[in-house]
Amino acid sequence: MTAAHPDASARPGPAQPLHVLGALALELRGDAPVARASLAQAEAGELAAHMARDLASFVPDAAQLQLVTVGAHYDPVELLRPGWALHRELDQLAARAPGDASGRIIAFGAHEEQLPGALAPSPDYFGGPLRLVPFVLGGDADVVTRVGDRFERELIERGMAGAQTALAAQDTFGLQVEHARYLTAHDLAAMTALQYEHAGLALLWPVLETALLDPDGEAWLDAPPEPLLRYADGEARIALFEPRAWKQRYATDAPCDTPEGREKLERQHQHFQARQRQIAAVLAAHGVAVNFVHCAAETDARAPLLD
Incomplete structure (x- = not known):
């Protein structure tokens, strides 16, 4: 998804930064408990490096963009919140980092088991079968648009995470990962809308979509x-x-x-x-x-x- 904050449906003007919003989706086996909700800085950086390689393998231009992510995993409801609040928090925290953002990887990890800003996952939503590691790609508007368009067309079909990435996520978080793949924010919203339809909540989705x-x-x-x-x-x-x-x-x-x-x-x-x-x-x-x-x-x- 290519989006301008805070309104992801708006087409931004020249002064507004574009972003590609997405997540590494970890489909878990069985009902195994969550061992670790967050990673220390070094572990978060290693996982982010794996993610950056995967994303560039799908669309090489992604390597020109800044990748911002966090060493934590979340329930889908925590990503699907008004104005893409969690992605926006990542973007705002990354904006404080000095220097050229082109091709840079920023991964936020926990210090003394505390994540910065409002990045802490809620324990209220542990236990679901799908956990998400969010990411934001940003940089030159033309590159973001190209990458975002390709991701929207292709990521849902061929966005399987690399074996090293899946193994790193499983080992560092202590999860039992069945599948690991990448989704755009729009992919995630569409999947959730379908799940709500099956749960008899289809009429509520337009309200949630407006809020989002x-x-x-x-x-x-x-x-x-x-x-x-x-x-x-x-x-x-x-x-x-x-x-x-x-x-x-x-x-x-x-x-x-x-x-x-x-x-x-x-x-x-x-x-x-x-x-x-x-x-x-x-x-x-x-x-x-x-x-x-x-x-x-x-x-x-x-x-x-x-x-």
Whole structure:
């Protein structure tokens, strides 16, 4: 993916730096625990050198660009956050390094088990089958564009990591790696969208995509029987209906004048509330702030979300 920070969908002007955003994706075997979440500086540098060689083997022009990465691995939700926050953090930390960036490798490692800035992986998301080592390629805009275009077209098909890279990642992190390959940020987003579709969350993806690509944009989820929410101003506002308002919107014709009818209605309401909690948890995992907004009966349900 070629992108300008912070809006990855925008085409930058001459003064804005272009970047190729991607990750080394480590597909793990079984449910083996995470042995090490981060590497010391020397180990991070060795892994980065392997990654640089791999990327240049796919597109030789990549060797002309600055590679910035970190000796740590993350869950996909930690990379897919508004404005590509983790990649942006790498880029901003690298910007402090003096000297010519052309062809340079910058790898951030842990000092006394602490990574710089906001690079620490969250232990809340350990245990997933896919772990990601993010990278940013930057430099001359024309070179970045060429490399980024090639990566977008080809990396998903032929981006297997070299054997030395896969072995280095496995040994240094203490992981059981089944496959190691490279993905662009767009590849990762597309894979996640497909996974969410299979998990019954397809209608939520446009909201997440807006937060990711256009954090200052707006998106709605307004498709009963799904919860109602609006993403705007960097947060998701979810309508919290009082019982009468919920029935008015979602169960208008449901009978409630018998014990059986009331019991069925209560089960439907509980299912709806569980769905709200699920959606709120997914949004929060992607770093989207979530606020619940009370909605009363006999009002336009969307109106409180616009305040």
